[in-house]
Amino acid sequence: MPSKIPSRLAQIFGSNVARRRQLLNMSQAEFSEKLDIAPDVVSRVENGYIAPRFGRIELIASLLDCSVADLFREAPGDxxxxxxxxxxxxxxxxxxxxxxxxxxxxxxxxxxxxxx
CATH class of the missing domain: 1.20.5 (Single alpha-helices involved in coiled-coils or other helix-helix interfaces)
Known part of the structure; x- marks a missing residue:
């Protein structure tokens, strides 16, 4: 079975989720508990292998104290x-x-x- 290649948007989203979660000093386990999902699901989201539905994206943004748009911005650097x-x-x-x-x-x- 071929391995799934993450989409660019899912990678951007996942990377931003991981970065913001880490800025808040929140572990994947803590974050997954707040989202009521398994820790491996958080890992797959952060690595861009799966993308959450809209309602979950809104919850993620709320937990990370940012806007939904912030989670889809290109990687910081500029x-x-x-x-x-x-x-x-x-x-x-x-x-x-x-x-x-x-x-x-x-x-x-x-x-x-x-x-x-």
Whole structure:
């Protein structure tokens, strides 16, 4: 039996799910429990071998604290994608905490610029 080759969209989706899950320090086991699915199903989704239905995609986005569209974006790497990821990460924080994160990022950027 030939092995199934993941579609490009399923790979993008799966990669984004895995990346966001890891950013939240959530294991596949924890994530699968929240989704009420088997851990091997999470692995197959993250590797692009299966694609969930629309309702499950909405639940995944909710659990990962992002929009459904974020899960279908190309892999991060460009400034706009990275900025969108940072915006999504700080969105649940109150405005004062968001400003603190932005200040920390600005300081880190200055350190990294002088280190190169």
């Amino acid at each position: 400034t706009a994608s990275n900025a969108a990821t940072l915006a999504e990460l700080i969105r649940p924080l109150p405005p004062q905490k968001q400003e603190e994160v932005i200040s920390l990022v600005a300081q880190l950027v200055q350190v990294l610029k002088t280190a190169t």
